[in-house]
Amino acid sequence: MNSTLANQIVKRHGTPLYAYDLAEVSQRAAELATALPAGASVCYSFKANPLPALARRVRESGGRAEITSEGELAAAQAAGFAGEQMLFGGPGKTRTEIQLALEAGVRQFSAESFRDLSVLSEMCVKAQVTAEVLLRVNPSEAPDARLAMTGIESQFGFEESLLLDPTASEQLTLPRLSVIGIHIYFGTQVAGVDALVTNTRRALASAERVQQALGAEFKIVNVGGGFPWPYGNDHARPNLDGLREKLDEVWLQSPFATQGVQLWFEAGRYLSASSGWLIAQVLEVKRLPSKTFVILDTGIHHLGGMAGLGRVPRAGVTILNLSRDVSAEPLMIADVVGPLCTPLDSLARGLKIPAVESGDLIGIPNVGAYGLTASLLAFLSHPPPIEVTHEKGRECEAWQLRHGHAQISA
Numbered sequence: 001m002n003s004t005l006a007n008q009i010v011k012r013h014g015t016p017l018y019a020y021d022l023a024e025v026s027q028r029a030a031e032l033a034t035a036l037p038a039g040a041s042v043c044y045s046f047k048a049n050p051l052p053a054l055a056r057r058v059r060e061s062g063g064r065a066e067i068t069s070e071g072e073l074a075a076a077q078a079a080g081f082a083g084e085q086m087l088f089g090g091p092g093k094t095r096t097e098i099q100l101a102l103e104a105g106v107r108q109f110s111a112e113s114f115r116d117l118s119v120l121s122e123m124c125v126k127a128q129v130t131a132e133v134l135l136r137v138n139p140s141e142a143p144d145a146r147l148a149m150t151g152i153e154s155q156f157g158f159e160e161s162l163l164l165d166p167t168a169s170e171q172l173t174l175p176r177l178s179v180i181g182i183h184i185y186f187g188t189q190v191a192g193v194d195a196l197v198t199n200t201r202r203a204l205a206s207a208e209r210v211q212q213a214l215g216a217e218f219k220i221v222n223v224g225g226g227f228p229w230p231y232g233n234d235h236a237r238p239n240l241d242g243l244r245e246k247l248d249e250v251w252l253q254s255p256f257a258t259q260g261v262q263l264w265f266e267a268g269r270y271l272s273a274s275s276g277w278l279i280a281q282v283l284e285v286k287r288l289p290s291k292t293f294v295i296l297d298t299g300i301h302h303l304g305g306m307a308g309l310g311r312v313p314r315a316g317v318t319i320l321n322l323s324r325d326v327s328a329e330p331l332m333i334a335d336v337v338g339p340l341c342t343p344l345d346s347l348a349r350g351l352k353i354p355a356v357e358s359g360d361l362i363g364i365p366n367v368g369a370y371g372l373t374a375s376l377l378a379f380l381s382h383p384p385p386i387e388v389t390h391e392k393g394r395e396c397e398a399w400q401l402r403h404g405h406a407q408i409s410a
Helices: 003-013 022-035 052-060 070-078 095-103 114-127 160-164 193-214 243-253 269-275
Strands: 017-021 041-045 064-067 086-088 108-111 131-138 145-148 177-183 187-190 220-222 262-267 276-287 292-296 332-337 346-353 361-364 386-391 394-399
Touching: 003 017, 003 276, 003 361, 003 386, 003 394, 017 022, 017 269, 022 041, 022 052, 022 243, 022 269, 022 386, 041 052, 041 269, 052 070, 052 269, 052 386, 052 394, 064 070, 070 086, 070 095, 086 095, 095 114, 108 114, 114 131, 114 177, 131 160, 131 193, 160 193, 177 193, 187 193, 193 220, 193 243, 262 269, 269 276
Parallel strands: 017 386, 041 064, 041 262, 064 086, 086 108, 108 131, 131 177, 177 220, 220 262, 292 332
Antiparallel strands: 017 276, 145 187, 276 292, 276 361, 332 346, 386 394
């Protein structure tokens, strides 16, 4: 993000706002295509960023849609994904969600439990359609990831032992359902090439054990992803050099490679994070005897990432001055806070940042994933910021989330 473009966008839409560079999305998609085995498919995890304009670029780059809600279904449709390009997953699916997905032409689902399968079967019978199912498995192995989703008792997926039980095959035989594969997701922010390869090997081994136990013929093995990217700062980007060669070796060692099975991966953060900047205005620089507070017109209601729940380190963000060149001025140490009426509304504490004054524009990079929709958006009822896409120095589209109460009965 350069200051000229930032000021042009702000002049038109005001602050705070999110700005997404679509060329970054295209670049990340191309990198993944190069880093993964030939023929592998990538499912875009809409939870990372459901903005239709951004997801559309993922689709144009060859990605599929991995969705988990009615809202993400609508966003995927707005981005141009057809039903056959979507995988609907997540624990606790409702009948309404399943019905809407079936009506939209979705025919592939990731199932998390026997109850999940039963409800899906019921709705498919009602709609007189057949759905293909990936069984989400929770392997016993713990991954090398910042946020692990396997290796512990979890609301996600079947414990692998349940599917290895001799009675499992019978329980999986339900009307209008066809079990076609396995879905495994070890965790997010997986730490480097070796960890990604290890997780993939473990996922394929788990899928092989389940396939043998069930006596099934799988069509798809979704091994997840967890490809890392910095969050809210300008730290070094991950290096995926050598990933394809190592994954090729792992894949060719798997019996699935010669059975015509499709290999799927998932990516949300990696595809969208680098595209996004949060641009805000400094409302006030409050200098007190022992502390300086930089008060912005944005905060954890726009860049939460679970910050309000203590999930994000308060000193982990990068603040850049987009209004003027302050490279010759000394850095200042400040608590960077927002406008909310709570001391939790802090993006950083005791952070060294470039010099800023009231009225300056600041930018926070690498927030295209788990930014706006992972935040405390409704708290204090501030309006959602505008979200703008741009490419090659020109604005493309502007969007805004719906927000506020709508009365539905008297």
